[in-house]
Amino acid sequence: ARALMCRSDLLLLDEPTNHLDLEAVVWLEGWLKSYRGTLLLISHDRDFLDGVCTHVVHMEQGTVTLYSGNYTAFERLRAERLALQQSTFARQQREVAHIKSFVERFKAKASKARQAQSRVKALERMELVAAVNADSPFTFAMRVPDKLPHPMLQLNNVSAGYGDKPIIVGVKLSLAPGDRIGLLGVNGAGKSTLIKLLAGDIAPLAGERVPSQELRIGYFAQHQLEQLRPEWSALEHLRHAHPKETEQVLRDFLGGFAFVGDMALAPIAPFSGGEKARLVLALLVYQKPNLLLLDEPTNHLDLEMRDALALALQDFEGAMVIVSHDRYMLRATTDRLWLVRAGSVTEFEESLDDYPRWLAEQEALDKAREQPAGDELEAENSAAARKEKRRLDAELRKKQQPMRNKLATLEQEVARLTAEQAALTEALSDAGIYEETQKTRLMQTLAQKTQVDLALSEAEEAWMLLAEALEE
Template sequence: MISLRQLTLARAAKVLIEDASVQIHPGQKIGLTGANGSGKSSLFALLLGELHAEVGDLFMPPGWMIAHVAQETPALDQAALEFALDGDAVLRQVERDLAAASAADDGHRVGELHGRLSEIDGYGARARAAELLHGLGFTDADFAKPVAAFSGGWRVRLNLAQALMSRSDLLLLDEPTNHLDLDAVIWLEGWLKSYPGTLLLISHDRDFLDAVVTHIIHIENRVLKLYTGGYSDFERQRAAQLAVQQSLFEKQQRERAHLESFVERFRAKATKARQAQSRIKALARMEDVTAAHVDSPFTFRFREPASAPDPLLDLREASVGYGTQPILSNIELTLRPGERIGLLGRNGAGKSTLIKLLAGEIKPLTGTRSEGKGLAIGYFAQHQLEQLRPDESPLQHMLRLAPQTREQELRDFLGGFDFRGDMAQAPCGPFSGGEKSRLALALLIWQRPNLLLLDEPTNHLDMEMRHALNLALQEFDGGVVLVSHDRSLLRATCDRFLLVADGGAPAFDGDLDDYRDWLNQQRIQQSAANASPEKAVRREQRAATQADRQAVLAKRRPLVKELEQLEKKLAGWQSEKAQLDQRLADTELYEASQRALLHGLLKRQGELTQTIEAGEERWLELHAALEQLPSL
């Protein structure tokens, strides 16, 4: 059990958590929430021993193995699969010991270590590592690639795989879904559900938290409080607490009435398609969600577009790719005002490529891309963050966009994105990923787009900002095309989905639950397809080899055990006989008065001589039996 007792935690002279007392029991899965800078990552640092409490005590079970995701990955020549296997420190130690014993030609030790390898399921370790990498989006061809060959986001996935490979008692995960796409998020969700250890998870993904955690620890105003249930349960409890405060309660009621009105308007025009019905349910659920976020620092709406061409954008028989090689072909897509489309598909299928085609960043290889007159695209992708000027402030970025607008109006607008006071004038270079994402969104929204193309817009955004973006998208009158691993955003925003797969982008007849089932079916089919006759033969051969190894080990173990016991006994017998021989060399023993003692000692000497001779004969037999066994 992990126990915090009256603990105060500070960083850089700033108190983050004060007088905290909480107990975390083995096997609990806990979501750690709170505003950015509230102390979540510092609490992880405390558990890892990188930070110490100012006051109070932290108790942890002795010998617990802690796993966490490394922040940096050097450009290693090591293969990806071997890098993931390094997470299993126990396995790697046995492998090192086995190599040393083999080099020393120590057959006894080799036998012991092969037994240990079997005990820890070391023979299946590579299969487990391959399963982890597959789940996180890597292909078989990636396994042998050096770590240095992967981009930053993929190296983060490798670090995650290494952490999951660990035989940990406590697993600390800080925003593990940030660099994952939806299919990898769904896979990780299932893996964490079955994780037997204790989990502490920092995440801003509501659906992910609801699916995985059993408790929430929330940090607010330097107070750490434990809630039972998932994130939705926490929101309901927090909404009730906020409602006690009259001013917030009144604001809650206004926000709730506003959202209820929107839900009814959407219900009236929605089709009976399953996706639309799912969205109605998601919007209705947001009434309670809004109540829990009524004190959010973010309040913004999309500005009304200057025009609304219909259609906004039209693709006809379009193919898109790089060079002359198409990734997607025969794309037929018409985007109209009010159209809300989510792009689904596995990693590498072409979702971001399709977004770039819609944005006009790349041209179709064949077919046509036609823009409506007055089309104004608001395109958000992670590489947009790199285009921010690091030496300029949020206010300077806004003045560059709107030099004729009054400064106070721009400051008021930035305040809705929580850039207030000095922060509005601070250079954005040192900003966090979340702050840069908020600034990029603010710049996009100011330009009054009528078509939003959003590629993973919630990366690095906290729960409050995600909720504010969700609300703003509900009232946006233009078209939306969205790629996101945030299922709550997809459910509440999209009326229909396209499935980017197998070189095309047809309509997907279903909702996100259907997509999860489709992913599972794809994995089953892929496993079946990989089961070629040659692979089946190799698997059988490996199984036969493993069975032979186990049979040899089964025969070797009792022989080695008997040999070890016999060597200890022989050492004892020989020591006793040496002492007897020394006593019998004493001439006083041979006097008449010592005859009885002498007789007893001579008898014991004879017994020991026979016992030692029999033991040595058995020792030779055991060695001969071990030498006759096949080598491992």
């Protein structure tokens, strides 16, 4: 807050969304969009980066590369660059092998010695292209639960809180295998209280919590990072929880979370917050839970680990309830949203993209309710105007739906043409296609690439025009 309040020409933010709730992230995103100075930002939140950034600086293996556009554009452009780099690397390796073979065959022959020496010098002058190394270091998956009871857990008219003060009241819900639920609500509304209630960390003040006898909970919360033993290694933490497993099985499993070699055996005292979070997640996954309760699991995690976690959760066969300010994670892993507000827990009927608008409307309604009695008529008029605006907005969304459908179709077409373009570029990088016997295939490939380039350009332009029309 202090950084934002100071008038500045340059704003430096290092992971500003860590520990913020979703509502605060949405507010900060809006504020930064209107900031008139230069912003330099480090973040692992895709949606946040997409919302505020116009350029991306990517640092990898000692090099710095500048990309134009937001994070989504960066991912597409980097994928294209990596595809081209891999194609160029493969072609160059074939050329190097050919030169080395020539030198080995003819370096001892006097008649070919000069040519062989010339090839050696050409090889020395060649600027070698690096092989692409873009694989994620994370290769874990959720373990299949032993049992999937139905229902797993029920809350019957439960109230919960601390001391004798309830935070949430009258909660009725049932969790079953396959449930994917994201919790929405401002800080202090009771999201973490609900998670703790589901986990059994706190007892109901009223009502009944009914777990299945076969319920096995995997619970992630930030305080668990502080409960790790700093003098223990990652392997010792896992072995302490599962003493009957062999060391090799445990080390193989930890390798999926990038705890390999000495890192798996060294004390965790110097671990970063992200590394500790990875270890807690590894301990959780190994338990084979059938119900996951995740309270801000992406804090401190880098983008690669967030991607790996999202993929693992998509394949999870049990039930999951998650609190997260990471909108990408919520979209990727949940299909239902529960709203925790004013002491109640209800289904949020709209989409995650509608949530910022809904928040703004609720804030306006709350302010209207707080107006003095003399302003009641004005408040009523304001409420009527908001109601009319919501009706008009709903009407506009309905009218725009065909355009949104068309936009989604165009996005798929752009992705298809981009992949086809990369394949044709790779085909043209093969030296064999330029041989006399391949002349017909070369001409066909060139003609096809020209058509694909044109189609891709037209599709991207159509997408841009349609996206701009939807924003107006």
